[in-house]
Amino acid sequence: MQPTINLGIQIVPKSQTLDTYTLVDRAIEVIQSSGVPYTVTPFETVMEGPQDLLMDIARKAQEAVLEAGADEVLVYYRMQVKKDAHVTMGEKTFKYSK
Template identity: 55%
Template sequence: MHQHTVNLALQIVPQVASDKVYAVVDEAIAVIQSSGVKYRVCPFETVMEGPYDQLMDIVKRAQEVCFKAGAGQLLVYVKIQNNQHADVTIEDKTGKYDG
Protein backbone atom coordinates (compact mmCIF):
# COMPACT_ATOMS: atom_id res chain seq x y z
CA MET A 1 0.00 0.00 0.00
CA HIS A 2 1.25 3.47 -0.80
CA GLN A 3 2.02 5.85 2.03
CA HIS A 4 -0.14 8.78 0.99
CA THR A 5 -2.25 10.39 3.69
CA VAL A 6 -5.73 8.88 3.93
CA ASN A 7 -8.81 9.72 5.97
CA LEU A 8 -10.28 7.03 8.17
CA ALA A 9 -13.53 7.34 10.12
CA LEU A 10 -13.83 5.01 13.11
CA GLN A 11 -16.99 4.28 15.05
CA ILE A 12 -16.89 1.75 17.88
CA VAL A 13 -20.12 0.67 19.55
CA PRO A 14 -19.24 -1.38 22.64
CA GLN A 15 -21.53 -3.96 24.18
CA VAL A 16 -21.60 -2.76 27.78
CA ALA A 17 -24.18 -1.40 30.18
CA SER A 18 -25.66 1.82 28.78
CA ASP A 19 -24.16 3.92 31.57
CA LYS A 20 -20.66 2.70 30.61
CA VAL A 21 -20.78 3.23 26.82
CA TYR A 22 -19.21 6.70 26.81
CA ALA A 23 -16.47 5.68 29.24
CA VAL A 24 -15.45 2.79 27.00
CA VAL A 25 -15.57 4.97 23.87
CA ASP A 26 -13.44 7.53 25.71
CA GLU A 27 -10.75 4.86 26.08
CA ALA A 28 -10.70 4.38 22.30
CA ILE A 29 -10.52 8.14 21.74
CA ALA A 30 -7.60 8.33 24.18
CA VAL A 31 -5.68 5.88 21.96
CA ILE A 32 -6.30 8.18 19.00
CA GLN A 33 -5.31 11.28 20.96
CA SER A 34 -2.05 9.73 22.11
CA SER A 35 -1.15 8.50 18.61
CA GLY A 36 -0.05 11.89 17.30
CA VAL A 37 -2.20 11.75 14.15
CA LYS A 38 -4.52 14.57 13.18
CA TYR A 39 -8.07 13.73 14.22
CA ARG A 40 -11.51 15.20 14.74
CA VAL A 41 -14.05 13.79 17.20
CA CYS A 42 -17.56 13.97 15.74
CA PRO A 43 -20.91 12.94 17.29
CA PHE A 44 -21.02 9.51 15.64
CA GLU A 45 -17.39 8.75 14.76
CA THR A 46 -13.85 10.01 14.98
CA VAL A 47 -12.05 10.93 11.77
CA MET A 48 -8.29 10.50 11.54
CA GLU A 49 -5.73 11.58 8.98
CA GLY A 50 -2.44 9.82 8.34
CA PRO A 51 -0.70 6.90 6.62
CA TYR A 52 -2.94 3.90 6.04
CA ASP A 53 -0.87 1.39 8.02
CA GLN A 54 -0.57 3.71 11.02
CA LEU A 55 -4.31 4.36 11.10
CA MET A 56 -5.12 0.65 10.86
CA ASP A 57 -2.81 0.02 13.81
CA ILE A 58 -4.72 2.66 15.78
CA VAL A 59 -8.00 0.92 14.88
CA LYS A 60 -6.59 -2.33 16.29
CA ARG A 61 -5.34 -0.71 19.50
CA ALA A 62 -8.63 1.17 19.99
CA GLN A 63 -10.51 -2.13 19.92
CA GLU A 64 -8.09 -3.73 22.36
CA VAL A 65 -8.59 -0.98 24.96
CA CYS A 66 -12.36 -1.27 24.64
CA PHE A 67 -12.15 -4.96 25.49
CA LYS A 68 -9.83 -4.18 28.41
CA ALA A 69 -12.37 -1.59 29.59
CA GLY A 70 -15.04 -4.29 29.86
CA ALA A 71 -16.72 -4.58 26.47
CA GLY A 72 -17.76 -8.13 25.67
CA GLN A 73 -18.39 -7.37 22.02
CA LEU A 74 -17.82 -4.45 19.65
CA LEU A 75 -19.47 -3.24 16.52
CA VAL A 76 -16.69 -1.49 14.60
CA TYR A 77 -17.39 0.65 11.57
CA VAL A 78 -14.50 1.89 9.45
CA LYS A 79 -14.71 4.19 6.44
CA ILE A 80 -11.60 5.04 4.45
CA GLN A 81 -11.04 7.63 1.76
CA ASN A 82 -7.89 6.78 -0.15
CA ASN A 83 -6.39 8.31 -3.30
CA GLN A 84 -3.69 6.46 -5.21
CA HIS A 85 -1.93 9.63 -6.38
CA ALA A 86 -2.52 12.26 -3.70
CA ASP A 87 -3.06 12.88 -0.02
CA VAL A 88 -6.60 13.00 1.38
CA THR A 89 -6.97 15.56 4.15
CA ILE A 90 -9.69 16.61 6.53
CA GLU A 91 -8.99 20.24 5.63
CA ASP A 92 -9.70 19.64 1.92
CA LYS A 93 -13.17 18.40 2.76
CA THR A 94 -14.28 20.54 5.68
CA GLY A 95 -11.92 23.52 5.91
CA LYS A 96 -14.40 25.86 4.28
CA TYR A 97 -16.81 25.21 7.15
CA ASP A 98 -14.38 26.04 9.95
CA GLY A 99 -15.27 29.43 11.21
Protein backbone atom coordinates in the same frame (compact mmCIF):
# COMPACT_ATOMS: atom_id res chain seq x y z
CA MET B 1 6.06 6.39 1.60
CA GLN B 2 2.35 5.78 1.94
CA PRO B 3 -0.05 8.54 0.97
CA THR B 4 -2.13 10.25 3.63
CA ILE B 5 -5.69 8.97 3.86
CA ASN B 6 -8.74 9.67 6.01
CA LEU B 7 -10.11 6.88 8.17
CA GLY B 8 -13.38 7.26 10.04
CA ILE B 9 -13.92 4.81 12.87
CA GLN B 10 -17.07 4.20 14.86
CA ILE B 11 -16.66 1.92 17.85
CA VAL B 12 -19.86 0.61 19.43
CA PRO B 13 -19.10 -1.24 22.67
CA LYS B 14 -21.55 -3.69 24.17
CA SER B 15 -21.64 -4.23 27.92
CA GLN B 16 -24.30 -5.35 30.36
CA THR B 17 -22.75 -3.33 33.21
CA LEU B 18 -20.51 -0.54 31.91
CA ASP B 19 -21.41 2.87 30.49
CA THR B 20 -21.07 3.03 26.70
CA TYR B 21 -19.65 6.57 26.65
CA THR B 22 -16.97 5.67 29.19
CA LEU B 23 -15.90 2.75 27.01
CA VAL B 24 -15.84 4.93 23.87
CA ASP B 25 -13.68 7.42 25.79
CA ARG B 26 -11.03 4.70 26.09
CA ALA B 27 -10.89 4.35 22.31
CA ILE B 28 -10.64 8.11 21.86
CA GLU B 29 -7.79 8.26 24.38
CA VAL B 30 -5.83 5.81 22.22
CA ILE B 31 -6.40 7.98 19.16
CA GLN B 32 -5.50 11.18 21.05
CA SER B 33 -2.24 9.69 22.31
CA SER B 34 -1.25 8.48 18.83
CA GLY B 35 -0.24 11.94 17.62
CA VAL B 36 -2.14 11.77 14.32
CA PRO B 37 -4.55 14.54 13.36
CA TYR B 38 -8.11 13.58 14.30
CA THR B 39 -11.60 15.01 14.73
CA VAL B 40 -14.19 13.61 17.12
CA THR B 41 -17.80 13.86 15.93
CA PRO B 42 -20.99 12.59 17.57
CA PHE B 43 -20.96 9.43 15.41
CA GLU B 44 -17.32 8.66 14.61
CA THR B 45 -13.76 9.83 14.94
CA VAL B 46 -11.87 10.68 11.75
CA MET B 47 -8.09 10.30 11.61
CA GLU B 48 -5.55 11.41 9.01
CA GLY B 49 -2.31 9.65 8.16
CA PRO B 50 -0.79 6.62 6.42
CA GLN B 51 -3.24 3.72 6.13
CA ASP B 52 -1.05 1.15 7.91
CA LEU B 53 -0.58 3.47 10.89
CA LEU B 54 -4.27 4.36 11.11
CA MET B 55 -5.34 0.72 10.98
CA ASP B 56 -2.88 -0.06 13.78
CA ILE B 57 -4.31 2.78 15.89
CA ALA B 58 -7.84 1.54 15.15
CA ARG B 59 -6.92 -1.97 16.32
CA LYS B 60 -5.39 -0.57 19.52
CA ALA B 61 -8.53 1.51 20.13
CA GLN B 62 -10.68 -1.59 19.73
CA GLU B 63 -8.45 -3.54 22.11
CA ALA B 64 -8.59 -0.74 24.69
CA VAL B 65 -12.38 -0.92 24.75
CA LEU B 66 -12.30 -4.68 25.28
CA GLU B 67 -9.61 -4.34 27.97
CA ALA B 68 -11.79 -1.71 29.70
CA GLY B 69 -14.47 -4.34 30.14
CA ALA B 70 -16.70 -4.36 27.07
CA ASP B 71 -18.25 -7.75 26.38
CA GLU B 72 -17.95 -7.19 22.65
CA VAL B 73 -17.40 -4.34 20.24
CA LEU B 74 -18.75 -3.46 16.82
CA VAL B 75 -16.28 -1.50 14.69
CA TYR B 76 -17.23 0.38 11.53
CA TYR B 77 -14.62 1.90 9.20
CA ARG B 78 -14.88 4.39 6.36
CA MET B 79 -11.81 5.36 4.36
CA GLN B 80 -11.01 7.76 1.59
CA VAL B 81 -7.93 6.89 -0.43
CA LYS B 82 -6.68 8.62 -3.59
CA LYS B 83 -4.59 6.78 -6.17
CA ASP B 84 -1.72 9.23 -6.48
CA ALA B 85 -2.46 11.96 -3.94
CA HIS B 86 -2.96 12.68 -0.27
CA VAL B 87 -6.38 13.03 1.36
CA THR B 88 -6.73 15.61 4.11
CA MET B 89 -9.58 16.52 6.40
CA GLY B 90 -8.92 20.18 5.72
CA GLU B 91 -9.56 19.93 1.99
CA LYS B 92 -13.10 18.79 2.78
CA THR B 93 -13.88 21.15 5.65
CA PHE B 94 -11.85 24.35 5.18
CA LYS B 95 -14.80 26.32 3.78
CA TYR B 96 -16.77 25.62 6.96
CA SER B 97 -14.04 26.74 9.38
CA LYS B 98 -14.69 29.93 11.26
